[in-house]
Amino acid sequence: MNPLKVYQWHCQPQFFRISRNTPLLSISPGLKFPLKTFTPPSFFNLLLLSSFRPSLKISCVSRAETSFFDNKQEDDSANRLSKLEDLAQNGVVYQNTLRLVECSMFAAVTGLVYFLSNSLSIENYFGCFFSLPIVISSMRWGVAAGRKTVVATAMLLLVLSGPLKALTYLLTHGILGFTMGSMWRLGADWSLSIFLCTIARSMGAMGYVITSSFLIRENILALITINIHASLTLIFTAIGINTIPSMNVIYAIFGTLLLLNSGFFVFLLHLLYSVFLARLGMKDSLRLPRWLEKAL
Template identity: 25%
Template structure:
């Protein structure tokens, strides 16, 4: 395969198309939020660029997407795309092209996505001038207090338990999100002629 983009113009054209597709998905989701329906597609065009061509194409797709979002929505949204969706897309493309099992790609993508969530807390806290993590902890504390009262307990959860619950919730939500990304990629990319490794047997049996 020719190295991108020296000899085969298809690599450049496809990369530009995939980048514009990602930017369009991000833009639509911002103005018409549909929950995880569009979000689970964010990393896939970049991963597809890696599967169809190579790592350079994937990085270029991510960079072009970020530039488009910076023009259309401002640098803030561009950064929020790069971390974590762009990095997850490049990473998944790398792992899928090397036939990593789902256990490995899911774990790595979950770690990157969770770190991306932590970055989002810091980034948005700086922009807004407020500590969003503290605000989230207050909300979680209220939820846990309500939950414990519901079961007849008047004890107050300690701070360490609240922090642990918050971190566990972030990791679990990112794992669930990455599982959806993998499932969609398994279904869609196979039809595009760039299949990813097959899921574990128990997942196939659930979907059968």
């Protein structure tokens, strides 16, 4: 036995070298091969041997790192989110949303009821309630909310029934409801409120007469004044007064009757709406006369 070869074999690094011709199952840990039979291992054999090696799990402790957001930035972001998404019951976002929903609901209900009442010819039975949603919106959310309710109702009627019905509602009920709601919201006396509402009702009635005259190509205002003139002439003749009233007197009588009619209607609306709103729990927001406050 050549001692030089033995010395060289012991000095080499101790790792397995598998021959390409040697089967993998015949290898045992204690088997020694001659030096000349060892060849460089293939990649496939190394891959098979690596699957049998024991794996050691090395655990390490991660170092503590500072967070990306500090406390100041978190507080600023939280305050910013609280301002943008303040959904509390007394928050700005919640109140604006509630105001928008209520105004839309009142406008939709008013437009639908007015449309159905005109379609079924029962407008005279529900005419006193068409201004109530506008008054409630103005009392709860301010004058701007009442104005938005009027505009939304008129636009809805414009889509459903056309411009004539929308203009009729605006002249007969919209202006009156907005005026009454604004006066009640501002805390005005009943005398001032009734006076301004009477003027608004009279102007709306005159506007409705003028609009109707334009549509039917007939002067309805002239027909009304002529009929009043003829009626007064017959009355004076029956009494024995040989006087023919002038047209200025006829116009004055017509204006007085219109104001009286509007005034009585507005006064009844004030009574009706006061009782209705008091039953709804809004009595503290109303400025009622003493006799009516004692009765309620």
